[in-house]
Amino acid sequence: MPTPFRLLVVPGVTVDKWTRLWAERLPDVELLVEPVPAQDAPGLLLDGADAGLVRLPVDPDAFHAIPLYTETTVVVVPKDHLLTAGEELTVADLADETLLSPLDDTLTWPSMPAAVLAERPETTAAAVEWVASSAGVLVVPQSLARAHHRKDLTYRVLTDAPTSSVGLAWVRDRHTDLVEEMIGIVRGRTANSTRGRAPEQPAGRRPARQQQPGAKARKRR
Template identity: 65%
Template sequence: MTGSEDRPSFRLAYVPGVTPDKWARIWNERLPDVPLSLTQVPAAGADGVLLDGDADAGLVRLPVDRSRLSAIPLYTETTVVVIPRDHLVTAADEVTAEDLADEIVLHPLDDVLGWEERPPGRPALERPATTADAVELVAAGIGVLLMPLSLARLHHRKDLTYRTVTDAPQSGVALSWPEDAHTDRVEDFIGIVRGRTVNSTRGRQPDPAPAGRKPAAGKQQSGMRQSGKQQSGKQQSGKQQTGGARRGGGTPRKKSGSGGGRGKPRRR
C-alpha cells in the first residue's frame, strides 16, 4: 500500500437536497490530516449505505431505522408546490392542500414527504419513477408536484416556480450513523454540526480521577502557603487593632527627659 492509502479518512454520505459544504469546510480546517470523503446517495438507500459500512455517517432524511441507527435531527424543511410560472397558484404567496384539490398532483416513487395515504388533489395515471421525472412532467403542464424546498431549488428551471404549502407534511434532515460504530471521528462531526468550538471536549471527557485520590504535592504546598498567608494576615490585623486600642484609650506614655513627670521648671 502507498502512504496515501494508509491515511485515515471519514466517509460522509448525504442525500439529494442536503448541502454539506459548510460542515465539510470546517472539517477540513480542524482535521486537515483526515480527508473527508463525500458521497451522494438516494434518500431511500441511505440506511443501507450506513448499515453496510459504506459510510461512517450520513446526512439523511427522517425517519431512519432507530433499532440499528442513531440519529440527531438537524432541521425540518418547508414543503412547497412546484408549478409553471403562469399557473393560477402563483397569485398567492402560500397555499393549502385544499387549494390544490382540483390539480393533478404527481407522486414520484422516490417521494420523501411520507404521506399517510397519498398527496392532495387528483392522482396521475402513473407515478413517475423519480422526482426529476416528475419535474419534467410539471414543465410539460401535466400536473404539479409537492417536495421539500431544497429539492425544489436543486431541480430549478426557469419555466417553473414554487409556493409554500402551509399544511403539508414536512421532511426532517438528520445526522445518522450505525449504533455500534460511534467512533471518535463521528463525535468530531457531531461537534461540527452542533456548532461546538474547536477547543470543546464534549463527547471526549477525560477519565475521572479515582475516588479518594489525594491532590498533588505541589497543590498541598500551595494550600499550606495560602493558609499561612491567611493566618499571618489575621495576626497582622490583630496587631493593628491592639495598637489602635493603645492610642485610643490605653495608658499615656511618659515624656522623655530628666524631669520625669514634674513638668517644666519655673522662670527666675
C-alpha cells in the first residue's frame, strides 16, 4: 500500500469537496486530514506532513504556497449589542469597544482600532466565550465566527478590516507527485489534466502516433 498523504487543516477551512475528489482520483492513496492550530502548521509541515491548508503568509524561504481565497472579516458580538444595528460596519465603529486578542489570532493589524484587553484568551474558541460574558468583542475571519457559533452571539461584516487568506503550502524541497495532485485538486484541474501523475492509457489502446509534417502530402503523390 502507498504511504498515506498527510494534509494539515487549520480551523475554519472546509475540505469536504477536496477530500471527495482525492478519494475519486487516488483511491489507492489514503488521505489523512489532520486538524491543527494555525500557529502549529508550519512546524508540523517541517516535521513531515506532506502539505497543509494554512493561514497565509508563510515563510517563503521554507515553503511554497498557493493562495486559494481571502476571507471576509467580521466582529463577533452579543445579539443585543449596539453594533448589531447595522448590517455592515467599519473599523471606526469599534472605537469605543474593548477588543479581545487571542493568542492564536490570525489577523495582523497595522494599528489597533480600539483598546485591547490586556489578558489574552488562549484560543479563538475561548475568546468567543469571553464575548458571551461581555468581556469585549472579537474580530475574526468569518469562517471562525461560524465554526464557534453560539445562539447568544452574532457577527457583522467589517468592510475595511485586515483580512486573512488561506492557501495550500508545502516544504520547498518536497514537491512530490502527490503534492502536485493536491495542487490540481484545490486549483480545480480536471482529472484528465496532464499535470501530476501520468494518466494511464485505457486497456487495449495505444497512444496515437504523431503525424510527421508533410506526411499527408507525400501520401497523395
